[in-house]
Amino acid sequence: MKVKALLFIAMMTGMLFCCKEQDRYMDKSGDTTPPGKPDIDSIQSIVGGVRVFYTPPGSINVLQIKAEYTNSQGKTYMFASSYFTQVLDVIGMGDNEDYTVKVYAVNRAGVASEAQSVVARPLESTVSRVAKTMVVKPGFNAFLIDWKNQMAQSINVFVHFTYTKDGVARELTRVLTSNDSIERRMIEDLVNEAPIPVKIEIKDLYDNSTGLLDFGAINLLDDAKIPKKKASGEMIWQLPAWGDSIAGIPMMYGEGFEGRTWMIIDDVINVAPTVNFCHSNNRGRLGVSGVTDANVWNLMIDLGDYWELSRIITHQRHMDGTNAAGPGVRGQYYRSENVGYYSLYILNEATMQWDSVTSHKIPVPQNMSELEMFKKGQEGDMAYFYPDEPQYTPPVRWIRYLARRNFDNNYTGTTNNCLSELTLYGRKAK
Numbered sequence: 001m002k003v004k005a006l007l008f009i010a011m012m013t014g015m016l017f018c019c020k021e022q023d024r025y026m027d028k029s030g031d032t033t034p035p036g037k038p039d040i041d042s043i044q045s046i047v048g049g050v051r052v053f054y055t056p057p058g059s060i061n062v063l064q065i066k067a068e069y070t071n072s073q074g075k076t077y078m079f080a081s082s083y084f085t086q087v088l089d090v091i092g093m094g095d096n097e098d099y100t101v102k103v104y105a106v107n108r109a110g111v112a113s114e115a116q117s118v119v120a121r122p123l124e125s126t127v128s129r130v131a132k133t134m135v136v137k138p139g140f141n142a143f144l145i146d147w148k149n150q151m152a153q154s155i156n157v158f159v160h161f162t163y164t165k166d167g168v169a170r171e172l173t174r175v176l177t178s179n180d181s182i183e184r185r186m187i188e189d190l191v192n193e194a195p196i197p198v199k200i201e202i203k204d205l206y207d208n209s210t211g212l213l214d215f216g217a218i219n220l221l222d223d224a225k226i227p228k229k230k231a232s233g234e235m236i237w238q239l240p241a242w243g244d245s246i247a248g249i250p251m252m253y254g255e256g257f258e259g260r261t262w263m264i265i266d267d268v269i270n271v272a273p274t275v276n277f278c279h280s281n282n283r284g285r286l287g288v289s290g291v292t293d294a295n296v297w298n299l300m301i302d303l304g305d306y307w308e309l310s311r312i313i314t315h316q317r318h319m320d321g322t323n324a325a326g327p328g329v330r331g332q333y334y335r336s337e338n339v340g341y342y343s344l345y346i347l348n349e350a351t352m353q354w355d356s357v358t359s360h361k362i363p364v365p366q367n368m369s370e371l372e373m374f375k376k377g378q379e380g381d382m383a384y385f386y387p388d389e390p391q392y393t394p395p396v397r398w399i400r401y402l403a404r405r406n407f408d409n410n411y412t413g414t415t416n417n418c419l420s421e422l423t424l425y426g427r428k429a430k
Contacts, residue, residue: 035059035105037113041086043101047151048126048204049091052103052118056083061107069099073207080106091153092206093122126153127202127210136198136215139390140223140310140425142188143196145176154179158201159187160212164194192220221390223310223425226303228265236304237265242287247352249400252297256281258320259418265301269378270420271327272319277420284403284417295414299401301422306429308392309399312344313380313425314362317418332418333377334364339416340407344385347398354400357385357393361411380423395429 036057044051052067067090068078081088090101099122102115123129126149133148149155157176162169176185190196195217202210228237239261240251254261259279263270270276283289284297316338319331332338341361345354362381365373384390406416 032109032111033107034111035062035107035113037116038065038103038105040103040116040118043118043120045121045123046089046091047123047129048153048208049089049093049122049151050099050101050120052088052090052101054086054088054103054116056086057105057113059105059107061109062105063108064106065103066106066112067101067103069093069101071099071207072097075207077206091126091151092204092208093125094206094208095122095125095128097121125208126151126204127155127208130155130202131210131213134200134202134213134215136200136218137390138218138220139186139188139384140221141190141192142186143190143198143218143220144390145185145187145200147183149178149181149183152179152181154205156203157185158203160199160201161187162197163190164196165191167193169194190220192222195219221310221392223392223427226307226309226424226426228267235265238302238304239265240300240302246300246398246400247347247354249298249300249354250286252278252280252284252299252403253287254278254280254284254297254299254419256283256417261299264299264419264422266421267423268421269315269380270318271378272329272331273322273326275320277317277418280403280417282415282417293414295403295416297403299403299419299422301399301401303397303399303424306395306397307424307426308395308429309346309385309424309426310390310392311382311384311425312401313382313421313423314339314342314419315380315421315423316362316377317420318374318377328371328374330370330373330377333373334362334407336406336408336413337415337417338406339403339419340364340413341405341411341416343402343404345400345402346393346396347400349397358383358387359404360387362407364407380421392426399424 036059039055041053062083064080066080067088070076077092079090098119102117104115105113130147130149135146137144159174162171197217198215199212201212242251242253244251256279258275259277261278263276264278268276283294285294343359344357348355360383365376385393403416405411406413
């Protein structure tokens, strides 16, 4: 009986709470009485704005808390938070300027309370902070732009550069939009005929701008695709037999089902229903089923000569040969069975050890149509051997591609069976 009584009390308490919460959201369009005003507890300066800590009024019909300010150009910006939170970020503020921020409550009928005003100043503008972190550096037939955006606010980066091709100089502008806290963008497909002068302007959505910032002239790095075959069709690149060890590491098994390891280096990219990929059949490391972590496998390639490597392009399997779907369909791109996370090594022949170079997770494109995903998959994923500071590897003949995981569950899936093609760029060792 006591248990039943306690359950009844709990049910009634819950019903009363629900009724109170439901009452808060009932239509009160006829309520013209202003709600009580919020109390401002403190103001914290942040990058690009201020953070307002407040205590909302106790009125039951309060829907949200709003804050607004007007900038020096006469534009007013408004921000809102739920009744249930007690903090509100007011952003978009410029450098070296005081702002009067008005904070007030609004009820369901849209009636505002008396405003509480406070004068505040941001630490600095978002565009100013981003500019301090921005670095422009040379890449391979490209230049790279890195920056940090602490508050992850939306910005537009206007890249103005002069590009010389076939002796003709052209002035170009690229617009990059981002709200990521850490960002890298590339301006690609350039040639190194002359240094490239780069100027950048950073703007936010609130009319704040850095003006043109001069990043000097960038000397690009040169590279070219490393040939896999001779003009006669004879292969230059060579693969060890599966299970053979090179400097203590066993060569992968990639002959599962219709897959073949040699197809990784034949310059043909898989498009279903054509078969052109390797398949490790969940036993890629040693070719033996049941081995723990068998799909952490090593593909090793003899390049036939010594090269200084710059970047690598990984092409995934589109679909297997039994699937009738063809071009234009995403298929298995950025999904199970394809390698999504790998590491690169080069053979140091002086020590006969594999030197670690880098690890890379192939990013999954976002907000793309089926056709766009197909085209992106066909394009392949390009990665630098030294992504932080682009440069060439030491002269090397052997490369090792360690397949770690597929794309599933944030790159933790272990069925990374398939790979269609690897392409390397660099320059002939001197």
